[in-house]
Amino acid sequence: MAGLQIPFKVTEGYLGPQSKFEAYGLEMLAHPDPIIDMAGPTTEIIMKTLPGTRVTTKMLSTALKKECNEYHLIRRQGDNFLFLLAPPHPGFYKFQIYALPKGEAGPSMQGVFNYIVHCPNPENDIPFPKQYPQFKDGGYLTEPLKIPKGNRDPEVKFNVSVPNSSDVQVKVNNDWNPLEQTSPGTWEGLVDLSKNYPPGAKVKLNCKFGGHNYNTLLEYTI
Missing domain, CATH: 2.60.40.10 (Immunoglobulins)
Incomplete structure (x- = not known):
């Protein structure tokens, strides 16, 4: 997103779709831009998948240098995954999506899309379940x-x-x-x-x- 200054170095190739994104048949229906400057205390990312795809995620606070996965919620509607983010503190976060299609050997999921998320005005620090x-x-x-x-x-x-x-x-x-x-x-x-x-x-x-x-x-x- 133009105008948002990220106050740390981002490794080349980190942002956006990764090598398996298209091969796994994935599509971002909401927030295709990998840099999100939140307008409110929550934001929701929507990703379309092929039937049977398994997904997991990770959210990290760049200021605290630790995971805060209890502050995002994964929900599924049909073949769409919806990721609701509600960061607990102002600042920047990395949000990483991992996937594995049906029938592909695991158990490790592959990184498919990475975001930088800026939250200027969080609502509270109550975690999701x-x-x-x-x-x-x-x-x-x-x-x-x-x-x-x-x-x-x-x-x-x-x-x-x-x-x-x-x-x-x-x-x-x-x-x-x-x-x-x-x-x-x-x-x-x-x-x-x-x-x-x-x-x-x-x-x-x-x-x-x-x-x-x-x-x-x-x-x-x-």
Whole structure:
């Protein structure tokens, strides 16, 4: 983006699409420019993929020189991946996207697109939930995007889409809260956090795809 001065050296070839981007059939539907100067506290990058493509990401603070992956959320709609970024502090961040197409040997994903993101006005430092691999492969979280620590709301609304799921429940410590399936793969419900849960209690979105076992897809800390 013209006019934005990056206050550090960027390695030649780092920005934008990498060698496997076109070969993997990827396309940026939002933010094709690899330099993003955020106008508000959040921004969303959208990448189109071929069916069955697996994706993961990494966000790094250049000032703190550390990863801050809990401040971006991966969601999937069909063959599109949506990356919602909400940096915790003002400054510059590197956002790196990795992918692996269906049928290609792994386990390592390949770097396919790199961004430099400038966030002048962050909203807060509340993290998104921890995302487990099965959620990244196909889940879409509508709410709650974040749960602040100390939240003891008696009615926290959950709305999540998980393809091919047979049951979804929210576990708070040892309490299980079933969600209702409102359409195929979409689950909604209210969860009571007002009980006497200790600080640091875990709120886990657990999903069953068949059989008797539940897999954790998302995890909040309250």
